Amino acid sequence: MNPLGEKYLRKDFLPFLFCPGCGDGMIVQAFLEAVDQLGIIDDLALAAGIGCSAWIPVYIHADVFKGLHGRAIPAAIGLKATRPSRKVVVFTGDGDGLAIGGLHLLHAARRNIEMTVVLVNNQIYAMTGGQVAPSTQVGSRTQTTPYGNLEKPLDGCKIAVAAGATMVSRCSTAHLKTLSRTFKKALTHKGFSFVEVLSQCPVQTGRYILGSGAPQFNLQWLRDNCVPVDDPAKWGEIEAQGKIPLGDVLKIEKPEFMEEVKKMNQKVKEAWAKGGER
Amino acid sequence: MKGAERIEIDRRYCKGCLLCQYVCKYEVFEPGQERSALDYLMPRPAKLENCRVCLLCQTHCPDMALVVVAGKNLTAESAKNAEKNDSNSKIAHKKIVTL
Numbered sequence: 001m002n003p004l005g006e007k008y009l010r011k012d013f014l015p016f017l018f019c020p021g022c023g024d025g026m027i028v029q030a031f032l033e034a035v036d037q038l039g040i041i042d043d044l045a046l047a048a049g050i051g052c053s054a055w056i057p058v059y060i061h062a063d064v065f066k067g068l069h070g071r072a073i074p075a076a077i078g079l080k081a082t083r084p085s086r087k088v089v090v091f092t093g094d095g096d097g098l099a100i101g102g103l104h105l106l107h108a109a110r111r112n113i114e115m116t117v118v119l120v121n122n123q124i125y126a127m128t129g130g131q132v133a134p135s136t137q138v139g140s141r142t143q144t145t146p147y148g149n150l151e152k153p154l155d156g157c158k159i160a161v162a163a164g165a166t167m168v169s170r171c172s173t174a175h176l177k178t179l180s181r182t183f184k185k186a187l188t189h190k191g192f193s194f195v196e197v198l199s200q201c202p203v204q205t206g207r208y209i210l211g212s213g214a215p216q217f218n219l220q221w222l223r224d225n226c227v228p229v230d231d232p233a234k235w236g237e238i239e240a241q242g243k244i245p246l247g248d249v250l251k252i253e254k255p256e257f258m259e260e261v262k263k264m265n266q267k268v269k270e271a272w273a274k275g276g277e278r
Numbered sequence: 279m280k281g282a283e284r285i286e287i288d289r290r291y292c293k294g295c296l297l298c299q300y301v302c303k304y305e306v307f308e309p310g311q312e313r314s315a316l317d318y319l320m321p322r323p324a325k326l327e328n329c330r331v332c333l334l335c336q337t338h339c340p341d342m343a344l345v346v347v348a349g350k351n352l353t354a355e356s357a358k359n360a361e362k363n364d365s366n367s368k369i370a371h372k373k374i375v376t377l
Contacts, residue, residue, distance in 0.1 A: 020318065215295045
């Protein structure tokens with residue numbers, strides 16, 4: 001077995017329940033590589049909702065919370081509020097994070113609380129049998145849109161930027177070194193960091209949308225259709241060509257929520273000590 | 279120049295997706311006849327002498343079942359290879375297997 005797996009996985013839960021050729025296993029490995037390099041396994045606290053991607057933290061030997069569909073982020077906020085020293089990472093999917101838990105994502109980004117949200121985007125509701133998701137491309141045939149999808153897909157990165165996240169990045173499982181480096185950047189970032197990972201799903205996306213269930217075909221599709229760029233200003237240009245841009249969208253510094261809470265506490269305590277004036 | 283000493287594929291976890299064969303530029307792997315514990319046909323490192331220890335197969339294995347054990351005198355070079363063979367760079371990939 002892989003040395004990283006030997007070190008950090010729960011052996012009694014293995015093998016992974018992912019389908020053969022699923023990208024989620026690669027994300028586990030890239031994440032563990034970042035954790036190994038930073039040496040923060042004892043500080044990690046992971047949260048997940050429901051979906052294929054929500055099984056990613058379950059295999060990692062750290063503290064894990066697995067909650068209701070879409071409600072992983074509120075639980076993670078509570079965890080961060082009570083234990084600010086922990087590194088909180090939330091794994092969600094596109095159905096979990098953009099559809100049913102979409103508003104939680106917005107409000108976590110708005111607060112700029114220090115946590116990392118990893119949104120694994122496979123363009124479909126894979127676990128429930130291949131229904132149309134908010135991230136499904138226009139014209140895709142799925143189980144619930146047999147004649148093609150008419151709805152425009154949601155862009156998770158743009159939503160996170162608009163909501164006020166301070167680090168936003170998009171990666172794919174076809175670029176694993178970059179993915180691992182991005183995880184490292186996100187885990188060391190002071191503030192809300194959002195990483196969207198485009199992942200291959202041979203069984204649902206591959207068979208119904210792209211036309212082949214071979215994992216090789218799906219990984220090649222990601223390689224052909226994703227363009228890594230350094231400059232976020234070029235994203236529109238690439239999207240106009242029908243390709244998917246990858247890379248860092250923004251990384252800025254803003255006051256972090258838990259530090260602000262601490263300062264507020266201090267201020268209120270001093271004011272009350274002086275005689276109850278606010 | 280020596281390459282990999284051996285390539286271990288864990289029988290307990292392999293699901294036979296053959297992504298290792300797909301990412302390998304040097305055609306080390308081929309579909310084998312042996313079945314894993316999960317009843318999938320496992321790949322076989324047939325041309326082990328071609329291996330340059332770029333570790334692409336190890337990092338791309340979705341079940342974390344594959345380990346490349348490097349030969350003793352190749353550690354510095356393998357690190358260089360791994361950096362060079364990052365999937366960002368344009369590698370001429372082989373034919374796509376369509377089911």
